[in-house]
Each structure stands twice: as C-alpha cells, then as structure tokens.
Amino acid sequence: MADEGNGLFATALAQFNRGADLIELPDSIRSILSQPKNEIIVNFPVLMNTGEYQVFRGYRIQHSNIMGPYKGGVRFHQAVDLDEVKALASWMTWKSALCEIPFGGAKGGIAFSPRDVEPEELERIVRRFTHALGANIGPDHDIPAPDLGSNPQAMVWMMDTYANSTGATERQNVKRIVTGKTLETGGSPGRDKATGQGVMFCLQHWADETGFDLSSARAVIQGWGNVGGATGRILQVHGARVVAASDHLGAIADEDGIDAFDLTDWVGEHGTVSGFPNADWIEPADLWGVDADMVIPAALENQITADNAGQIKAKVVVEAANGPTTLEAEAILADRGIEVLPDILVNAGGVIVSYFEWLQNRSAQTWNLNDVDHKLRDILWKASDSICEIREELDIASRRDAAYAIALRRLKVVYEQRGIFP
Numbered sequence: 001m002a003d004e005g006n007g008l009f010a011t012a013l014a015q016f017n018r019g020a021d022l023i024e025l026p027d028s029i030r031s032i033l034s035q036p037k038n039e040i041i042v043n044f045p046v047l048m049n050t051g052e053y054q055v056f057r058g059y060r061i062q063h064s065n066i067m068g069p070y071k072g073g074v075r076f077h078q079a080v081d082l083d084e085v086k087a088l089a090s091w092m093t094w095k096s097a098l099c100e101i102p103f104g105g106a107k108g109g110i111a112f113s114p115r116d117v118e119p120e121e122l123e124r125i126v127r128r129f130t131h132a133l134g135a136n137i138g139p140d141h142d143i144p145a146p147d148l149g150s151n152p153q154a155m156v157w158m159m160d161t162y163a164n165s166t167g168a169t170e171r172q173n174v175k176r177i178v179t180g181k182t183l184e185t186g187g188s189p190g191r192d193k194a195t196g197q198g199v200m201f202c203l204q205h206w207a208d209e210t211g212f213d214l215s216s217a218r219a220v221i222q223g224w225g226n227v228g229g230a231t232g233r234i235l236q237v238h239g240a241r242v243v244a245a246s247d248h249l250g251a252i253a254d255e256d257g258i259d260a261f262d263l264t265d266w267v268g269e270h271g272t273v274s275g276f277p278n279a280d281w282i283e284p285a286d287l288w289g290v291d292a293d294m295v296i297p298a299a300l301e302n303q304i305t306a307d308n309a310g311q312i313k314a315k316v317v318v319e320a321a322n323g324p325t326t327l328e329a330e331a332i333l334a335d336r337g338i339e340v341l342p343d344i345l346v347n348a349g350g351v352i353v354s355y356f357e358w359l360q361n362r363s364a365q366t367w368n369l370n371d372v373d374h375k376l377r378d379i380l381w382k383a384s385d386s387i388c389e390i391r392e393e394l395d396i397a398s399r400r401d402a403a404y405a406i407a408l409r410r411l412k413v414v415y416e417q418r419g420i421f422p
C-alpha cells in the first residue's frame with residue numbers, strides 16, 4: 001500500500017486496513033479501495049465585489065462507484081485540501097455500503113471561508129465551481145450534497161447551474177444532480193435534520209442494547225451547525241439535556257441544561273454560541289472534560305486527540321462529525337472503557353435521506369416526513385443490528401472495526417461477482 005504520510009487519509013486507510021484484515025479482504029480489492037478512482041481538482045476564477053477576479057481551488061474526489069453512483073457532500077472551508085477530501089470520500093463509500101444504500105463514495109470541497117465572502121460572491125463561487133466540474137458530476141454518475149460550510153441554498157445554485165447547462169429536454173430530469181436542496185426546489189422532508197435524526201436513532205439502539213438511560217442523559221456537543229444543532233434539539237425533545245456546547249468562536253456550559261431551541265435561535269441571529277446569555281462561558285479546551293454521559297463531536301475531524309481523550313468523563317463518544325477521533329485517541333478511549341459509536345454509522349442519516357431525496361426526484365414524488373423518519377430508522381437500526389452480530393461473530397469489541405468489516409464484506413462480494421475488468 002502507498003505511503004500516505006500522517007494526514008487524514010492515512011487515518012482513513014488505517015481504519016480501512018483494520019477492517020480489511022478482519023475479513024481477509026484479498027489484496028487486489030484492498031489495493032483498489034486504498035485509493036480514490038478519480039481525483040478532480042479545478043482552479044476557477046470568480047468576479048469579486050471589488051471588481052477583481054479571484055481564483056479558487058475546488059475538489060471532487062470520486063472514491064468508489066462499484067455499489068452505485070458516486071455520492072457525497074461538498075465542504076466549504078479554508079482548510080479543505082486533497083488529503084482531507086480523499087479521506088472524506090472514502091468514508092462515504094463505507095457509509096453507504098454499511099447502510100445498504102446503492103451509492104458509492106465521493107466528496108468535494110472548495111478551499112475558502114464562506115463567512116468571509118458576500119452572499120452574491122458565494123453564489124458566483126458555487127455556480128462557477130459547478131460549471132468547472134462540468135460532466136464530472138451527473139444525476140446518475142456523481143451526486144453532491146451539503147457538508148460543513150455549505151447548505152441547501154448552495155445546493156439549489158448547483159442544481160440550477162447544472163440544469164441550465166443541459167439541453168432543454170433534459171432540464172426537468174436532472175433535479176437529482178444534487179441532494180439536500182430546499183423543499184421548494186425538490187428537497188426531501190426531513191433532509192435538513194437527517195444527520196441529527198440519524199444520530200438519535202443510533203443512540204437509541206445503543207442505549208437499548210447497553211441499558212443506557214437516554215432520557216436523563218447529559219450531552220456535550222462540539223459544533224452547533226446543522227448536525228450539532230439538530231442533534232441537540234432532538235435529544236432535548238427525548239428528555240436528554242445539553243450541558244455544554246461550542247463552536248469555532250467559543251464554548252458554553254450549564255449543568256442544568258442549555259435550551260437547544262433557544263441556542264439555535266441565538267446562533268441564527270449571532271452566528272455563534274458565544275455570548276448566549278443563559279449559560280456560562282468556558283474555555284473551549286475544557287469542553288471535553290465537562291461532566292456528561294455522552295460526548296458528541298459534530299464539527300471537524302481530529303478533535304478528540306491524545307491530548308484530550310484522557311479528560312473525557314462520558315461513557316460514550318458519538319461521532320456525528322466525520323473522523324473526529326484520532327487513532328491515538330481511539331486507543332486511549334478503548335483503554336478507558338469509553339465506547340465510540342463510529343462516524344460511518346452515526347452520521348449516515350444525511351446520505352440515507354439524500355438517497356430518499358434522489359428516489360423522490362426520480363419518480364417525481366414527495367414523501368411525508370413520517371415515512372422518511374421511519375425508513376431512516378429502519379435502515380440505521382438494521383445497520384446497528386448487523387454491527388452487534390458481527391462483533392459476536394468475529395469476537396471484537398470495536399464498533400468501528402465491526403462497521404468496516406460489514407461494509408467491506410459487501411464490497412468484496414460485489415467485486416468477486418462482477419470481477420475486475422478487463
């Protein structure tokens with residue numbers, strides 16, 4: 001296997017190789033899945049409000065399409081780079097395989113801070129990126145979605161740009177080129193909260209299995225964006241309480257519970273949890289050590305590290321973000337008897353409801369929210385069941401290794417049946 005340094009993709013490969021060892025994945029398949037199939041980088045100019053042109057760098061990494069079209073979000077963040085997007089793309093492949101969604105894995109991104117541009121500049125960046133990707137994406141080929149820093153409006157601009165670049169007779173047919181759109185333009189009920197809802201379903205299954213009392217549990221949530229906010233609100237509705245929350249500008253705590261709905265309103269108005277009047281300000285570095293039952297990273301990767309894993313008091317780390325736990329931190333947590341519910345299961349609600357949106361667009365239908373939630377729950381509970389079964393079968397403790405083993409077994413069977421062409 002290629003030397004991938006010590007970046008995020010190296011972490012992703014280490015996780016993959018552990019799973020591959022467990023199921024004795026043949027070397028031929030292992031080497032194919034150790035690299036993305038396609039790495040697309042586009043540098044594109046955008047007219048800024050100053051009247052100057054600025055060149056942006058965008059990525060679309062297509063990891064695997066053996067199970068279906070490439071699928072995954074686009075991230076807008078200043079730290080986006082090739083290594084990160086490769087890791088994120090591979091995680092999409094495992095996520096869909098684990099949940100039996102007929103998609104492959106991809107991820108994209110643009111290296112810039114969406115907070116630092118004007119709304120009309122953002123629109124031009126998104127549209128120009130979509131145009132630059134051209135035929136590299138397509139409604140049955142590679143289907144983007146929101147990720148950190150992007151949102152439903154950005155998806156609508158992508159869809160509109162793509163649709164306007166096709167022939168007139170195709171235009172109505174290509175809505176499913178992106179998922180995570182607004183409801184009015186073809187989005188699915190429940191897509192907005194899907195990742196948070198999925199976190200809740202996975203937690204319910206785990207709580208049932210382990211005898212954990214979710215209805216009185218205290219949660220620490222890192223990140224109050226789409227995923228962290230929805231998770232906090234859904235937990236609160238089920239009786240749990242958020243005792244600490246943070247974002248890129250600060251952290252707050254209150255042992256009696258922070259109202260997740262009020263905090264969402266506050267963040268909507270002020271753009272940050274900082275300054276929220278009904279909680280105490282704490283040092284962001286102290287977030288992990290807050291007395292709680294669950295720790296839920298819902299922001300960037302590499303947040304739980306060897307430096308802070310020892311501070312965690314919770315019983316479980318719930319990976320609502322992609323790749324939030326470093327390899328070293330995971331070993332420390334395992335030694336300390338703290339469970340990790342892995343990202344490729346826990347945050348799969350987003351891509352699962354993206355699949356529902358794609359199906360609805362294909363058949364020009366709109367499902368109701370109840371149906372969406374029930375179907376999402378069934379898929380995540382089935383995946384959670386299969387993790388329990390394979391842990392017993394292979395006699396392993398790690399839920400991440402179990403999740404990889406399931407995903408990789410499915411990929412292995414498909415490779416073996418299809419063969420490798422030519």
Ligand code: GLU
Nearest residue numbers: 072073145147350351354
């Ligand atoms: N960006 C989300 C993820 O990391 C959702 C991807 C999608 O809906 O395609 O899973």
